[in-house]
Amino acid sequence: xxxxLIKEFKLAASPLSYFFLAFALMxxxxxxxxxxxxxxxxxxxxxxxxxxxxQNDTIYTALLPLPKxxxxxxxxxxxxxxxxxxxxxxxxLTLVRMFTLGTSKVYLENKMMNxxxxxxxxxxxxxxxxxxxxxxxxxxxxxxxxxxxxxFTVAGFVWIALAEALHHxxxxxxxxxxxxxxMGRQLAAFVIGLLLWCTLTxxxxxxxxxxxxxxxx
Numbered sequence: 322x323x324x325x326l327i328k329e330f331k332l333a334a335s336p337l338s339y340f341f342l343a344f345a346l347m348x349x350x351x352x353x354x355x356x357x358x359x360x361x362x363x364x365x366x367x368x369x370x371x372x373x374x375x376q377n378d379t380i381y382t383a384l385l386p387l388p389k390x391x392x393x394x395x396x397x398x399x400x401x402x403x404x405x406x407x408x409x410x411x412x413x414l415t416l417v418r419m420f421t422l423g424t425s426k427v428y429l430e431n432k433m434m435n436x437x438x439x440x441x442x443x444x445x446x447x448x449x450x451x452x453x454x455x456x457x458x459x460x461x462x463x464x465x466x467x468x469x470x471x472x473f474t475v476a477g478f479v480w481i482a483l484a485e486a487l488h489h490x491x492x493x494x495x496x497x498x499x500x501x502x503x504m505g506r507q508l509a510a511f512v513i514g515l516l517l518w519c520t521l522t523x524x525x526x527x528x529x530x531x532x533x534x535x536x537x538x
Contacts (some may be wrong), residue, residue: 322391322394322395325382325385325387325391325392325395326395326398326399327468328382328395329395329396329398329399330399330402331374332371332376333369333376333399334369334372334399335365335368335369335371335372336396337364337368337369337370338365338366338368338405339365339405340365341361341362341364341365341409342362342365342403342406342410344357344361344362344390345358345362345407345410345411345414346409346414347361348357348414348415348440349414349418350430350435350479350532351427351431351433351437352431352432352433353433353453354434354481354485355433355434355439355440355497356434356443356444356447356481356484356485357481358411359407359411359443359444359448360447360474360478361475362404362407362448363404363447363448363451363455363473363477365403366399366403366404366451367455367466367470369399369440369527370396370459370466371466372380372460374466379392379463382395385414387535388535389530389533390406390530390533392533393529393530393533394526394534395448396458396460397522397526397529400452400456401452404448404451407524408444408445408455410439410447411436411441411444412441413492414436415436415437415438415440415441418435418436419436419437426464431457431497433455433485434484434485434488434497435492435497435527437496437497437498437513438504438505438507438508438510438511439488439496439507441495441511441514442507442510442511442512442513442514442515443480443481443484444514445511445514445515445516445517445518446480446484446514446517446518447477447481448518448522449514449517449520449521449522450476450477450480450521451473451477451524451526452471452475452521453472453521453522453525454469454472454476454522455469455470455472456469456525456526456529457469457525457528457529457532458470458472458473459529460528460529460530460532460533461532462536463536464511464535495507496510510532516538
């Protein structure tokens with residue numbers, strides 16, 4: 322498994338998977354749907370799957386003396402690692418924005434989503450949707466990924482639109498508080514987002530293993 326992971330991170334991975342981590346900085350843009358940054362992180366991972374297909378990575382791995390589930394596991398670990406790095410970057414930048422820039426006029430008057438714990442929860446939901454829709458869709462064939470990514474893109478932007486709209490509803494204004502206020506309720510939202518990511522990622526992994534083991538490569 323160690324050598325398989327080395328292959329994933331050094332050979333199969335597209336440089337764009339690492340470059341798109343920089344889109345975490347989008348959360349400093351006021352008046353912009355900052356959740357799009359999480360979508361770009363997923364787009365970077367998508368390019369790694371595209372790169373792997375062009376290099377016949379699936380066939381190559383299938384010829385190795387390893388069970389099929391090892392290939393699935395390596396892809397999931399790579400995906401979770403990129404998402405984890407992006408999430409840690411976003412968390413650090415969110416804390417900077419909340420505790421250093423939270424009272425800035427440009428963020429106080431921001432009509433779009435502000436960077437806070439609710440934003441981080443929404444990021445986890447996007448990642449969870451990617452894992453559930455794209456990864457399990459890819460492992461249905463081990464080769465085709467266009468349709469799963471299109472479905473994820475639609476679902477992802479529907480979620481982005483909904484997440485951006487929620488704080489405009491009465492009694493939900495606390496979702497958009499940029500300063501460290503209403504921390505308790507935002508923390509609850511964050512925990513829900515984390516549980517969703519864990520649950521849907523695990524579900525996707527189990528579905529992916531079952532699907533991939535049925536493929537005749």
